[in-house]
Amino acid sequence: MREDSDKCSRCGAQIIWDSKSLTVECEYCGKKNLFYNNFLKIQAINLIQNKVRRKYLLGSIICFSFLLFFVVSRNNARGPIVSGMRIINKQEPDNYGIKESTIRQEKIRGEYGRYISFIGRSKNRYEGTVAENFWGGYSTIPGGTEVGMFKYMLDCEDKTFDRKGDKINAAALIMKGWSDVSNDLTASYASEYYCPRITRFKKKIDLK
Numbered sequence: 001m002r003e004d005s006d007k008c009s010r011c012g013a014q015i016i017w018d019s020k021s022l023t024v025e026c027e028y029c030g031k032k033n034l035f036y037n038n039f040l041k042i043q044a045i046n047l048i049q050n051k052v053r054r055k056y057l058l059g060s061i062i063c064f065s066f067l068l069f070f071v072v073s074r075n076n077a078r079g080p081i082v083s084g085m086r087i088i089n090k091q092e093p094d095n096y097g098i099k100e101s102t103i104r105q106e107k108i109r110g111e112y113g114r115y116i117s118f119i120g121r122s123k124n125r126y127e128g129t130v131a132e133n134f135w136g137g138y139s140t141i142p143g144g145t146e147v148g149m150f151k152y153m154l155d156c157e158d159k160t161f162d163r164k165g166d167k168i169n170a171a172a173l174i175m176k177g178w179s180d181v182s183n184d185l186t187a188s189y190a191s192e193y194y195c196p197r198i199t200r201f202k203k204k205i206d207l208k
């Protein structure tokens with residue numbers, strides 16, 4: 001192939017190639033001079049650059065997707081399930097948990113969709129108390145904190161819960177009633193995580 005020249009092949013005048021056209025007309029004699037080799041070279045360079053650019057673009061898209069996935073999965077990271085119990089607190093994995101297989105929609109006042117029940121583990125702080133003892137005297141039973149499994153009933157609308165078996169005091173004669181989910185880590189987790197998904201859970205069939 002003839003080497004591209006910067007001089008007109010007919011009159012010898014200088015030709016300035018615009019570095020994109022295949023032919024350039026001579027300003028003096030009008031002869032169309034071919035810049036075939038240069039043209040091909042430029043096309044080849046562009047092609048390679050585009051390929052590199054495409055590679056970079058693809059690379060950045062993949063990197064970005066991984067980053068996004070990482071961030072999203074970290075935000076949505078839930079604790080592991082240990083012997084059937086969803087761990088809901090990293091700091092105290094042994095004190096808080098929810099048995100997800102026990103979550104049920106409860107029918108209250110003839111309707112489903114507002115209440116859920118489940119077995120959960122949580123801490124219960126109870127007060128000390130004075131009780132009459134066997135010999136007719138009085139003895140003090142100290143207060144404390146117990147970690148136990150409770151049967152929860154949760155009102156997804158009011159964001160309140162009731163735990164069966166959470167004693168108010170050491171005598172364990174009175175149980176606590178309904179209280180705001182913010183008072184209990186297990187209840188607040190359930191309210192935040194399971195209430196928006198309430199329809200996914202089985203309905204508890206009442207046998208009455």
Ligand SMILES: [Zn+2]
Nearest residue numbers: 008011026029
């Ligand atoms: Zn010319």
